Amino acid sequence: MQGAAEFSEYGNYLGEEEEAEFRCPCARITPTDCSIKMFRHIIAVQQMARRSICSSARRQVDNKVPQKQKIFQEDNGMPVHLKGGSTDALLYRATMALTILGVGYTLYELGKASFPRKKD
Numbered sequence: 660m661q662g663a664a665e666f667s668e669y670g671n672y673l674g675e676e677e678e679a680e681f682r683c684p685c686a687r688i689t690p691t692d693c694s695i696k697m698f699r700h701i702i703a704v705q706q707m708a709r710r711s712i713c714s715s716a717r718r719q720v721d722n723k724v725p726q727k728q729k730i731f732q733e734d735n736g737m738p739v740h741l742k743g744g745s746t747d748a749l750l751y752r753a754t755m756a757l758t759i760l761g762v763g764y765t766l767y768e769l770g771k772a773s774f775p776r777k778k779d
Contacts, residue, residue: 731742741747 731739733742741751
């Protein structure tokens with residue numbers, strides 16, 4: 660055939676033409692343009708992900724440990740678990756509320772289980 664690219668039985672290009680169509684070596688079929696574009700898109704996404712993970716340019720992170728040490732070692736009469744600020748106070752109150760609700764519900768279920776209903 661004139662103008663068509665020649666391939667070996669394994670899908671390798673044998674001709675000397677510049678533009679050869681891509682053939683899958685496994686299925687020996689010619690994929691559609693859409694699947695080739697999708698394959699190229701997947702490869703591009705993989706390369707971008709690899710570059711973002713393995714890049715040598717690292718972000719500089721400020722060392723906040725000395726500042727936090729000053730805050731937590733300060734003697735101001737406040738408990739350590741509340742020295743972090745309003746978020747610590749909110750987490751403390753939410754934990755205490757859930758603990759009290761859990762204990763109350765446990766006692767309720769124990770009381771209900773200790774006095775079974777009478778069958779009529």
